[in-house]
Amino acid sequence: MEELLSPEDARLVEGLRNGDEAAFRAVMREYGSAMLRVAQMYVSSRAVAEEVVQEAWLGVLKGIGRFEGRSSLKTWLFRIVANTAKTRGVREARSIPFSALGDDEDAVDPDRFLGPEERFPGHWAQPPEGRVLGDEAMQVIERAIERLPPAQRTVITLRDLHGLSAEEVRNALDLTETNQRVLLHRARAKVRSALEEYMR
Amino acid sequence: MRLDRELACRDIVELVTRYLEHALPPGDRERFEEHLVFCDGCGTYLDQMRATIAATGRLEPAALPAELEARLLEAFRGWRPA
Numbered sequence: 001m002e003e004l005l006s007p008e009d010a011r012l013v014e015g016l017r018n019g020d021e022a023a024f025r026a027v028m029r030e031y032g033s034a035m036l037r038v039a040q041m042y043v044s045s046r047a048v049a050e051e052v053v054q055e056a057w058l059g060v061l062k063g064i065g066r067f068e069g070r071s072s073l074k075t076w077l078f079r080i081v082a083n084t085a086k087t088r089g090v091r092e093a094r095s096i097p098f099s100a101l102g103d104d105e106d107a108v109d110p111d112r113f114l115g116p117e118e119r120f121p122g123h124w125a126q127p128p129e130g131r132v133l134g135d136e137a138m139q140v141i142e143r144a145i146e147r148l149p150p151a152q153r154t155v156i157t158l159r160d161l162h163g164l165s166a167e168e169v170r171n172a173l174d175l176t177e178t179n180q181r182v183l184l185h186r187a188r189a190k191v192r193s194a195l196e197e198y199m200r
Numbered sequence: 201m202r203l204d205r206e207l208a209c210r211d212i213v214e215l216v217t218r219y220l221e222h223a224l225p226p227g228d229r230e231r232f233e234e235h236l237v238f239c240d241g242c243g244t245y246l247d248q249m250r251a252t253i254a255a256t257g258r259l260e261p262a263a264l265p266a267e268l269e270a271r272l273l274e275a276f277r278g279w280r281p282a
Binding site for chain 2: 021053061
C-alpha cells in the first residue's frame with residue numbers, strides 16, 4: 001500500500017509504526033511547528049493549541065496502522081490537527097480568525113509609482129534594483145515572517161517554507177482559494193519589501 | 201477578471217501572486233507578460249519575488265517548544281504499535 005507514498009514518507013510511516021524514535025524526531029523536525037501553527041489558527045490561545053497538537057498526536061498514533069498513503073504524510077497529519085482543532089474550536093465557541101483579511105494593503109508603497117498627473121501614471125518612479133541574496137538575508141526573511149499578522153504568517157510558512165501546495169493549505173486552514181492567495185500575496189509582498197529595505 | 205486597459209507597474213505588483221499561481225485568465229497572463237517585455241523595473245520585481253520565495257524555502261522549520269515535544273515523545277513511548 002505504501003508504494004503510493006514518497007520513499008521518505010514511507011520510511012517515516014514505517015518508523016512510526018515500529019515505535020522508532022528517530023522517525024519520531026524526524027517527523028517533529030519537519031512538521032511539528034507547522035502542526036502547532038495550524039492548530040493556532042483555530043483556537044484562541046497558545047496553550048489550547050498545544051493541547052490540540054497533543055490530542056491530534058494521539059489520533060495520529062491511533063491511525064498510523066491504517067494509514068494507506070492515499071495522501072502524503074503531511075497532508076494527513078495536518079488534516080488530523082485541523083479536525084481536532086475544529087472540534088476544540090467549536091467547543092470554545094470561537095470563530096476562526098479568517099473572517100476579515102484585514103484592510104486593503106499595497107504590495108508596494110504607492111509613493112514609488114508615478115502619480116495620475118504624470119505621463120505614465122502607475123509606472124515605477126523608483127524601480128526596484130536587483131541584488132543577490134546573501135546569507136544574512138535569511139535572518140531578514142525570518143524576522144519579516146515573525147512580524148506578519150498570524151494568518152499571513154501561517155500561510156506563507158506552510159506554502160513557502162514547508163512547501164505545501166495551495167490546495168493543501170486551503171484544506172488544512174479551511175480557506176477559500178481567493179483568501180489563501182490574498183494572504184500569501186500580502187505576506188510575500190512584505191517579506192520582499194523587508195529584503196529590499198535591508199539591501200538598500 | 202478582465203483587465204481592460206494596459207497594465208501599469210502598480211497593477212503588476214498586485215497581480216504577481218496570481219501570475220505565479222497560474223491563476224490569471226489567459227488574456228491577462230499575456231498582457232502581464234507583454235508588460236514585462238518592456239519594463240525592467242517589473243522584471244526585477246518578479247525576479248526578487250521568485251528569489252524571496254526560494255530563500256524562504258531554505259529556512260529551517262522552527263522547533264516545537266521542547267516541553268510539548270517531550271509530552272508527544274512520552275505519548276509515543278507509551279503507545280504500543282498494534
